[in-house]
Amino acid sequence: MSHPWIGWRIDLRGGSQVTAALATVADSRGRARTRRKLVRAAYFVFAQHGYGSTTVKMVCDAAGFTRGAFYSNFSSLEELFIEVWRYHVEWIMLVMGRAVDSSIGRGADYVSLVERAVRAVPVNERWHRVNADFIALCTRTPELQQVVRDGQQMLLANMLPTVMQLMEAGGRRVTEPEALGYALLSVHDGTAAQIVIDQGSEVVARMRIRLLTATLDMYSEPIE
Numbered sequence: 655m656s657h658p659w660i661g662w663r664i665d666l667r668g669g670s671q672v673t674a675a676l677a678t679v680a681d682s683r684g685r686a687r688t689r690r691k692l693v694r695a696a697y698f699v700f701a702q703h704g705y706g707s708t709t710v711k712m713v714c715d716a717a718g719f720t721r722g723a724f725y726s727n728f729s730s731l732e733e734l735f736i737e738v739w740r741y742h743v744e745w746i747m748l749v750m751g752r753a754v755d756s757s758i759g760r761g762a763d764y765v766s767l768v769e770r771a772v773r774a775v776p777v778n779e780r781w782h783r784v785n786a787d788f789i790a791l792c793t794r795t796p797e798l799q800q801v802v803r804d805g806q807q808m809l810l811a812n813m814l815p816t817v818m819q820l821m822e823a824g825g826r827r828v829t830e831p832e833a834l835g836y837a838l839l840s841v842h843d844g845t846a847a848q849i850v851i852d853q854g855s856e857v858v859a860r861m862r863i864r865l866l867t868a869t870l871d872m873y874s875e876p877i878e
Contacts, residue, residue, distance in 0.1 A: 688719065688726075688727060691718070691719070692714075692717045692727060692728070693737055694717075695713055696708075696716075696734050696738050697741075697742070697784065698716065699712050699716050700784050700787065701780035704787055705731075705784075705788070705791060706787075708731065710724055713731070732795075735787075735788065736798070738784060739784070739788045739801070740805065742784070743805045743808065743809065744808075746775055747812050749774050749775050750771050750774060750812075751812060765867055767817070767820050768863055768866045768867050769863050772859070777850055806839060809835075810832070810836075810839075813835065817834075821870065825877050826870075826875065826876055826877060827875055827877050829875055834869070834874070837869050837873060838869055841862075841865050841866055842866070845866075849862065
C-alpha cells in the first residue's frame with residue numbers, strides 16, 4: 655500500500671506548478687498593460703513636444719511609471735517612438751477593416767467604400783505631427799526606412815484584396831494593384847496635411863474623397 659501522504663505531496667507539487675504558471679500569465683499581462691500605457695502616453699507627449707524635445711522622464715511622468723518600468727519594456731526612446739508609429743498603423747488597419755466590412759455587408763459600391771473609409775479614419779492633428787516627426791527621423795536614420803516600408807506593406811496587404819473585390823462588384827477591374835496601393839497612400843498622406851490646415855472644412859473633405867476615387871478609376875478599367 656502506498657503511504658497516504660504521498661498523494662498529498664503530489665497534489666501540492668502540481669498545485670505549485672499551476673500557481674507558477676498563473677503567476678507567469680499574470681506577469682505577462684501586467685507587462686503588456688504597462689507597455690500599452692507607455693505607448694499611449696508617449697503618443698500624446700510626442701505630439702505635444704515633438705520627438706526631438708521629448709525625454710524618457712516626460713514619458714514616464716505622463717504614464718505614471720518609473721524609469722525602471724520604461725527600460726524593462728524599451729531599450730531607448732527611439733524604440734518607443736517606432737512602437738507608437740506601428741501601434742497607430744495597426745489601429746488604422748483595424749478601423750478601416752471594420753468600415754470595409756460594413757460596406758460589404760450593405761452592398762456598397764467602391765465609391766461609397768472610399769467615403770466610408772475616409773470618414774472612419776478622420777485626420778488627427780496629433781498623429782500628423784507624430785507621423786511627420788517619424789518620417790523626418792527616417793530621413794536621418796536610413797535603417798528605419800524599412801519600418802515604414804513594412805508598415806505600408808501591412809496596410810496594402812490588408813486593404814487591396816477587398817478594394818479589388820468591391821471594384822469588380824462595381825464593374826471595374828484593377829489593372830495595377832501595387833501601383834494603385836501606393837498611389838492611394840500618397841493621395842491619403844498628401845491630402846491629410848490639407849485637412850489638418852483647414853480643419854472642419856467639408857469642401858476639403860469632399861475634395862479628398864474625389865481624389866481618392868479618381869485614383870481608383872485611374873488604375874482600373876471597365877469589365878467588358
